[in-house]
Amino acid sequence: MWIICLLLVPLVAASSNTRLLNGILSHVDKEANPCENYYNHACGQYNMRHIDDTFFDIIQMLDHQVNQNLVKLMDELEMSSQLPDFNVSSVDGKVLRYYLSCRGAPRNMDxxxxxxxxxxxxxxxxxxxxxxxxxxxxxxxxxxxxxxxxxxxxxxxxxxxxxxxxxxxxxxxxxxxxxxxxxxxxxxxxxxxxxxxxxxxxxxxxxxxxxxxxxxxxxxxxxxxxxxxxxxxxxxxxxxxxxxxxxxxxxxxxxxxxxxxxxxxxxxxxxxxxxxxxxxxxxxxxxxxxxxxxxxxxxxxxxxxxxxxxMGGRESTECVSQVRRNMNLAANMLYKERFFEDSTFSANILEIKDIFEKLRHQFLLQVDQNHLELTALQMKFFVRKAEAIEINVVNLPKTDDLRHFIGQYYQDLQFPTGELDYHQEHLKVLQFRTQKMLAQSSKGHSEEQNILTYRSQAAPLPPPQPFFQLESEDVFKYSLMGYIMAHHLISAFATEGITIGSDGNDQSFRSHRFEEAVSCLSRNSENIDESMGDIAGLELAYFTYAKMAKNRNRLDFTHLPPEQIFFLNVGQFFCGNSDMLVQYKEDQVRLQRAIEGFEPFDKAFGCYRNKPKHEKCRL
Structure with a gap:
């Protein structure tokens, strides 16, 4: 089964399409020509707007916001721990103890x-x-x-x-x-x-x-x-x-x-x-x-x-990063319980799944056009695999009693009572994390399917507003959340995924047209799979949105064409602090490669080109 993991954070109720648009426009450099250097146009004011921030890009910003919320949650747990009925052996108690031991640890390399x-x-x-x-x-x-x-x-x-x-x-x-x-x-x-x-x-x-x-x-x-x-x-x-x-x-x-x-x-x-x-x-x-x-x-x-x-220091935000890294299943559950109402949570899930279903449908239509000249067997392989993909929202197991499941999961993680000792407790968490990973080698996927994604990495980064907002116009949804999901859908069929079937097993796959596309991309990119996701993901997200909005020529909250808003929002996913030059240049190249030669982009911004600077690779 192919899984795309997403996390959400709560939204401020008074949010509006206008505010989302103003946020996008605040990063735009109107003096930069979008047809000549689109990154400079879409991201030209990003540095100035975020000059005092500690994060590099939107992903780090989301990470920072999640950590801020978790610090608040830990403060509330600490107050609750003073009450006589607080259970130190519960998941809440274990998370709090690990967090407090981290926060109180000495701040030196010794x-x-x-x-x-x-x-x-x-x-x-x-x-x-x-x-x-x-x-x-x-x-x-x-x-x-x-x-x-x-x-x-x-x-x-x-x-x-x-x-x-x-x-x-x-x-x-x-x-x-x-x-x-x-x-x-x-x-x-x-x-x-x-x-x-x-x-x-x-x-x-x-x-x-x-x-x-x-x-x-x-x-x-x-x-x-x-x-x-x-x-x-x-x-x-x-x-x-x-x-x-x-x-x-x-x-x-x-x-x-x-x-x-x-x-x-x-x-x-x-x-x-x-x-x-x-x-x-x-x-x-x-x-x-x-x-x-x-x-x-x-x-x-x-x-x-x-x-x-x-991860260096022992500030509160760094310690909640530790909790997310080493006890991410518990952290996700506590986050969901504290920051989501069930009705809002369900509505977000339904909307995201609906967007993905439309992306999947558009993808299958493109497969059906058969530009790659696939055989009937290969077509069946593509369709079966695309239909097997599921969305995993908030990276939590599917169970009727989440608290019971997670309580059982952490049952063997036992901290000593008495004074906090970060070194001892950190080692206990690392050992627990490793044993959970090793335990999978003696079990099948069906036995462990609820915890497949819980490995040693940090939990997937949760997108808050402005990443996804339930009440917003489709142009915002499809140009960011839709684009990211489309990127990963395409990646499941890129060079590393193309031979893996819906059952997870390798199958032979040969397509002359597919190999032509790979060869074309390799001339301008070292990371072929990333380029495939960028280019074909943008096309998939755009055409899915365009089909949804085909009878609308304008939006009622702005004079800007919706197509421009779509491409600006996609572009700003790549915005970053240009002081980090290596990452900045990579993202600049990725964005330019994705939009170059894409006719709907040229039409949206009035670009007239004799031919693209680089050959447009047909996927």
Whole structure:
């Protein structure tokens, strides 16, 4: 099943079409010619309007607004917790305790060493830098794979290898564990700057006299790992039991999985190992390494992982971000209960689903025109997959008793009573989150369908006004919410999704016309799927809206043509703070590519072109 996840936030009742339009127009630079540089026209005043804001674009703005509401909700929960009937063991109590422990944690980098004192590299071991002066570190007792198993329980991965729980490529109704080679950034998995590495080692209490030498050795170890990875060797994948995997690689994978899941692991457990030859070579490499160096590298990577997880400071908004990231199912439920009336909530859902149904209908009409010259079997494949897509509003499970379901979900997350201890409680949440993910590998989709989307990522960002407003004109709805849904609908049929059927399983797909479109897009874009979503998503959203509004030439609250409002609203989804130049330039190029050569856009703004600057790729 293909799922598009959406979240909503409540709207201010006095909102109007005029206010929405004024918000759009306030970002427009009327001096910039829309036919020459549409981004400058649609977004020219964005920087000035948001000069004092902490967010870069509309997505970050929505995130900020949601966090502000959640801070208010946490303040209310804190007041409720003073009442005698407040249940500290409820979902509300657990969320509040985690939030308060975060808010009260010390605001300094030294907290990283606190984590490392709680989490050891193995039974009876400490990390090398914590050995008392005059004592030697018992490196013969250190087993790097066991150490990684312990740290994987908290969500660490991509150290020496990557571990994920994925849909079984042979049967998408099941999950399984996938092991793969580690991924690297441009050069390293460590911080880009050598000074940053030194800083991290200093923060986690590595003796100053050892820091530079250790940092250089860790860089060398990573270089050796990179040379072992063959990106072309994609066919070297195997489904294998952990017993056979252990025999062929020489590593104790049985013990690794037992530590990871916290119980016995059947030797027959099947895993998918990608780039198998890497894992056979890994033992030879690791056997040659100094145990203290390997332990220090793992420790440093864990420290960086925790640094990313804690998101810096301990202000209220940062702590509710922590709650959303690590307890997003609970946060979504509390948000819905606090900020939505059932009638408003239901009305929003019905309207969004209606918009999507119209987008789907228009998509199927375009499929029926068969520009790609699909076979009858391929047409059936497209239609069946498009019809299987569902909208998941607010990312909550479908159940008659939401509170009971979520209470059961968090039943095993137990915090100690007494004084707050952020480090202990953060680790408990990370461990709980990881165990929920791992539990899926022993269950089918049908057993876990209510919680499929709850992984380690932050919850999807909820769109408040001006993203979607129930009472607004269709031109606002289809040009933003409609465009985003159309973008993702198209993405389900882009290069990564085109071979995946409605059952989630791979199927072969070949279309000469589709390959022509991909080839065309690749000449002007590195991210083909994103371009497909931008270009075809805009066309799908526009033609769906145009069909809805075909008998209306004007809107009663403005003299502007509705087509101009439509394209301005789409364009402003790409607006961002130009101080962040890389993102700014990418969004500028994406928007220009989407509208270039699109006849309804040219007609709306009176653009007369001999030919587009770039070839218009027909999808």
């Amino acid at each position: 907290s990283l060493s606190q984590y490392l004192k709680v989490i050891s590299p193995g039974e009876g071991l400490t990390w090398p830098q914590f050995i008392p002066d005059g004592s030697s570190w018992p490196q013969e007792n250190f087993k790097w794979l066991k150490a990684l198993a312990h740290l994987h329980r908290y969500g660490l991965t991509n150290v020496f290898f990557n571990l994920e729980v994925v849909s079984n490529p042979r049967n998408a109704s099941e999950y399984m564990v996938e092991l793969n080679t580690p991924t690297f950034g441009e050069e390293s998995q460590l911080p880009n700057s050598f000074i940053e590495i030194l800083s991290v080692l200093y923060i986690i209490k590595v003796p100053s006299s050892e820091i530079i030498t250790l940092a250089r050795k860790m860089r060398t170890l990573e270089l050796l790992l990179k040379t072992m990875i063959n990106p072309i060797d994609t066919l070297n994948n195997r489904y294998i039991s952990i017993r056979d995997f252990q025999m062929e690689t020489g590593h104790n994978w049985q013990r690794f999985f037992e530590i990871l899941i916290g119980s016995s692991a059947a030797p027959e457990l099947q895993v998918l190992v990608r780039n198998f030859r890497y894992f056979t070579a890994l033992k030879e490499l690791m056997d040659k390494q100094d145990a203290r160096l390997v332990a220090s590298y793992i420790m440093t990577r864990f420290a960086i992982f925790l640094l990313d997880e804690t």
